[in-house]
Amino acid sequence: xxxxxxxxxxxxxxxxxxxxxxxxxxxxxxxxxxxxxxxxxxxxxxxxxxxxxxxxxxxxxxxxxxxxxxxxxxxxxxxxxxxxxxxxxxxxxxxxxxxxxxxxxxxxxxxxxxxxxxxxxxxxxxxxxxxxxxxxxxxxxxxxxxxxxxxxxxxxxxxxxxxxxxxxxxxxxxxxxxxxxxxxxxxxxxxxxxxxxxxxxxxxxxxxxxxxxxxxxxxxxxxxxxxxxxxxxxxxxxxxxxxxxxxxxxxxxxxxxxxxxxxxxxxxxxxxxxxxxxxxxxxxxxxxxxxxxxxxxxxxxxxxxxxxxxxxxxxxxxxxxxxxxxxxxxxxxxxxxxxxxxxxxxxxxxxxxxxxxxxxxxxxxxxxxxxxxxxxxxxxxxxxxxxxxxxxxxxxxxxxxxxxxxxxxxxxxxxxxxxxxxxxxxxxxxxxxxxxxxxxxxxxx
Numbered sequence: 001x002x003x004x005x006x007x008x009x010x011x012x013x014x015x016x017x018x019x020x021x022x023x024x025x026x027x028x029x030x031x032x033x034x035x036x037x038x039x040x041x042x043x044x045x046x047x048x049x050x051x052x053x054x055x056x057x058x059x060x061x062x063x064x065x066x067x068x069x070x071x072x073x074x075x076x077x078x079x080x081x082x083x084x085x086x087x088x089x090x091x092x093x094x095x096x097x098x099x100x101x102x103x104x105x106x107x108x109x110x111x112x113x114x115x116x117x118x119x120x121x122x123x124x125x126x127x128x129x130x131x132x133x134x135x136x137x138x139x140x141x142x143x144x145x146x147x148x149x150x151x152x153x154x155x156x157x158x159x160x161x162x163x164x165x166x167x168x169x170x171x172x173x174x175x176x177x178x179x180x181x182x183x184x185x186x187x188x189x190x191x192x193x194x195x196x197x198x199x200x201x202x203x204x205x206x207x208x209x210x211x212x213x214x215x216x217x218x219x220x221x222x223x224x225x226x227x228x229x230x231x232x233x234x235x236x237x238x239x240x241x242x243x244x245x246x247x248x249x250x251x252x253x254x255x256x257x258x259x260x261x262x263x264x265x266x267x268x269x270x271x272x273x274x275x276x277x278x279x280x281x282x283x284x285x286x287x288x289x290x291x292x293x294x295x296x297x298x299x300x301x302x303x304x305x306x307x308x309x310x311x312x313x314x315x316x317x318x319x320x321x322x323x324x325x326x327x328x329x330x331x332x333x334x335x336x337x338x339x340x341x342x343x344x345x346x347x348x349x350x351x352x353x354x355x356x357x358x359x360x361x362x363x364x365x366x367x368x369x370x371x372x373x374x375x376x377x378x379x380x381x382x383x384x385x386x387x388x389x390x391x392x393x394x395x396x397x398x399x400x401x402x403x404x405x406x407x408x409x410x411x412x413x414x415x416x417x418x419x420x421x422x423x424x425x426x427x428x429x430x431x432x433x434x435x436x437x438x439x440x441x442x443x444x445x
Contacts, residue, residue, distance in 0.1 A: 027172040030112075031120045033074055041115035042066075045220070053107030054088045055222040062108045073109065080189055084110050086201035086208055087216045091189050102170065104202055104216025114197065114221040117190070122224055124184050129227060130234035134224035134255050135248035142296045143351050145245040146305060149252055153290055154303045157254035159261045160293035163268060164284035168221065168249040170214040173277035174198050177215070197221065207228065223248065231274060236271055245295070252295040261287035307352040314362065315345055321367035325375040325407060331429070334372065338365075339432045346434065350441040359434040369431065370420045374428035390419035406430065 031037060052058050057065060076082035087104030106114065126137060136144040139438045178195060202209050202216065208343040210323070215222040226248055237244050237253065242264065253268075255261045265287050272278040286292070290300045297311040316337055321327075322338050329337075377383045387397035392415050401414035410416060425431045 001120075017156065026320055027194075028120055028124075029078070029190045032116045032190065033077065037116050037119055038112065041112050041119060044115050044119075045111045050108075050111065051090075051105055052088075053105050053110065054085055055107050055109075055273060057108050059108060062112075065109075067112075073113075077113070080192060082193070082196075084113075084197050084200040086203045087219065089202050089204045101217070103218040105218050106216070106220075110197070110200075111220055113131075113397060114219055117194070118221050121181075121185065121221075125224065125228055125231075129231055130238060130246070132238070132244055133227060133231070133246050134247065135250075136227060142247050142348075145247045145358045146296055146298050146351060148245045149254060149290075149295060150300060150303060150305055151271055152254045153300055155383050157243050157256055158290050159255050159258055160286075160288065160290040160295075161253040161255060161261045161264050161291050162284075162286045162295070163251065163265065163270070163272075164281040165249045166279045166281040168278065169217045169226070171278065172215050172226070172229060173213060176275075176277050177225060180228050180232065181225070194225075195220070223330050232276060233268075233272065236268075236275075247296055250296060252293060254290060258287065268406075297349065301354075304353045305351055306354040306357070307349045311349060312357070316350070319361075319365055320368070323365065323372055325372050331369075331373065331376065335369070335429055335431050339430065342432055342434055343437065346437040350438055353442075355435075355438060362433055362435050363436070366422060367408075367411050369425060371407045373420060374407040374410055374416065387415055387419045388419075390424065392419040 027141060038398045042062070046062075049059060057387050058422075065127065073082060085107045087106050090103050091107060092103060094102050120164055122138075128136065130147060132145075132148065134140040134142065134148075174195070177198070178191065181194060185194075197219070198215065199211055215225050231251065232246075233251075234246060242255070243252050244251055253261075253264055255264060264359065269280045272280060291302070293300065294308045294310070298307055299306050318341060319338070321335065322341065325336065373386075374383065377386055383401035384394075384397045387401070393402075396415045398420070400410060403410060426433065
């Protein structure tokens with residue numbers, strides 16, 4: 001927290017009555033409301049940035065609001081009169097253009113409270129979670145989940161049972177979830193507060209809709225709640241001695257035969273329906289060779305890990321969008337945004353052992369940037385001037401600038417390639433190389 005706001009929450013959360021040391025108290029609500037826990041929660045919420053909720057309050061507005069109102073909010077939580085605000089519904093397109101994902105954005109105040117609850121409840125539940133659960137847990141990652149499946153494949157488990165939970169976050173049964181939370185949480189006030197968050201409602205446009213089922217994606221507490229609910233699934237799979245890995249609601253089970261896979265799919269479908277009140281999306285659930293399975297954006301070719309064709313298609317589509325010639329931003333901003341996206345993609349999908357299309361993709365990306373420069377220069381005299389500055393011969397620059405052909409065609413001419421060279425794009429403008437990043441990740445010097 002910045003120095004100017006370092007003591008905001010510590011001042012406003014000081015209680016007027018003596019409180020037991022949270023480290024020595026069994027009162028979980030007091031641990032949630034402890035000043036240090038709330039400061040840590042605020043730091044995390046601030047680091048995550050995030051959009052405003054229904055009240056319009058931004059991250060920057062929160063410290064001043066907290067100085068004035070936090071004492072009253074804290075007391076209202078203790079008195080069980082605090083009512084969480086509904087979340088703001090927003091939609092983002094799913095990958096591959098298959099529908100939209102519904103996100104719920106809580107207010108900044110509710111994000112801080114939920115983060116404070118997650119920080120207290122996480123250590124209570126996490127130690128007993130399955131070793132095959134990798135999502136939203138400290139020290140665990142999606143890469144570990146993928147590598148665990150790879151290890152099973154190497155041992156001969158080459159049939160994948162891929163079950164898709166239909167609209168998991170929207171259909172979680174509150175009763176089933178709260179029954180599992182209550183196994184470890186005996187603080188009635190905290191249980192009731194969690195229940196109020198689950199039932200807070202969602203604002204869709206101008207219409208407030210009740211939330212009788214589900215946990216909102218986008219809330220700090222939701223990942224932990226999903227792990228609590230699905231831990232019963234993990235324990236059932238372990239009881240049956242299955243080999244699997246799970247990352248939130250995405251999981252893959254591997255067996256040795258198609259027949260065994262079909263039996264597992266049928267029995268787990270019944271288990272999920274009867275015990276966890278969850279439904280399987282039959283159209284997206286499959287049993288077959290692991291080379292046809294997709295898990296967390298990766299596929300398995302033999303014992304090697306590849307990015308999925310859909311993931312690579314999404315990557316190329318996003319690069320095309322970021323190099324669209326009608327995007328009215330400066331080239332410096334465009335390249336900075338491209339670099340951030342490419343580095344993030346390689347950091348995740350660089351786990352893939354597949355390399356072949358990257359050099360061609362690099363060349364295609366550079367050509368699209370040359371097209372953007374050509375479109376941005378617009379006038380003949382500007383094109384000639386810029387090409388001459390980059391070292392293109394005067395006659396070549398003039399002939400190319402006077403051409404009536406389009407920017408995409410001209411981005412591959414002698415004039416543009418001798419002026420806007422690969423070296424100029426990388427060294428002068430700072431464009432990263434997808435190929436070079438992948439090689440550096442796999443073959444560090």
